[in-house]
Amino acid sequence: MSDTASPSAANTAVVAAAIDLFSEQGFDQTSVEQIARAAGVSRSTFFRQFGGKDDVIFADHELLLAELRDYLAQSHDDPWAAVCEASIRVYSHFAADPELARRRYAVVRGVPTLRDREIVTVFRYERLFDEYLRSALPGLDPLDAVGFAALVTAVHNHVLRQLLRGPKKVPVAVLRRALDDAMRRFGVLPDSEERDAAPDDVVVATFPRRMPLAEVARRLRDQLDT
Known part of the structure; x- marks a missing residue:
């Protein structure tokens, strides 16, 4: 080359x-x-x-962070799902070459300065998700933004470690299911039931008590705008 x-x-x-x-x-x-x-x-x-x-060890992360900033800067119907999709994009990158990812992981684990930098890098993803949610959902409680960003990051890292520490492939579907569960626990999993409503129908909606108020307002606004 x-x-x-x-x-x-x-x-x-x-x-x-x-x-x-x-x-x-x-x-x-x-x-x-x-x-x-x-x-x-x-x-x-x-x-x-x-x-x-x-x-050079963290070069992929720099590229991924830049790509995620561009992705999240686009318009998304569901900000919570957009954050999860961003996590899946990162995982898919490393899962595409698991052997290289495992060698990288072994190197980082053996060098204290690299481990410290890895911690900072993980926080940069979490901060990116946090800042995006706050901007995409005006009025969102900062605790909800940082809580969801931390949850997605933790779930992502848990599944990624399964890939890095074992010889078997861990498909993207495993992370997707885990993130769906995270959204369910947070009360923001999209409603998968399709409803045929007439324009003049009155809709009575119920939401999980744990759903952030800003998300409740967003869903109601979307329904009223349709």
Whole structure:
């Protein structure tokens, strides 16, 4: 691969080469020069794209966070489901190459500074979800926003760890079911029953007591607007 390869292809190759070297000879024992040579890029290209060898471990997360910001900036009928879909997008990325994800996980677990950075990275996802819910649902209680963001992040990480710690594949459907249960527990699972109502019908709605008031208002507003 040359330095003129597409950024995404170059990033993927460099990340894979770095993780392979970290797994084989240790993080501290691996130099930037070795990574660049193994990936077929120059040392200057590596530093321009990643900044340092610790950054290469989390390069995928930087791309994913940017993609999720763009995704959540779009219009979504159901903000709660949008957050869950964002979580599924992240999981699907790592589940697409579970062996690479497992090698990365082993490297991070063995280096204290990388473990600390992983904690910060997880919080960045949680904060992104929290801020999105507050902006998408005006009047939402901040405790509901941070609570749901933390719940989705925790559920995602639990399922992801099942994938990373075991030899078997853990399909996306496992996470989807877990997130549906999280929405159910939070009282925001979309109503799957279809109702045929005439324009002048009077609708009497009931909502779970645990449903955030901002979500109740959103659903009522949507019904009145139709």
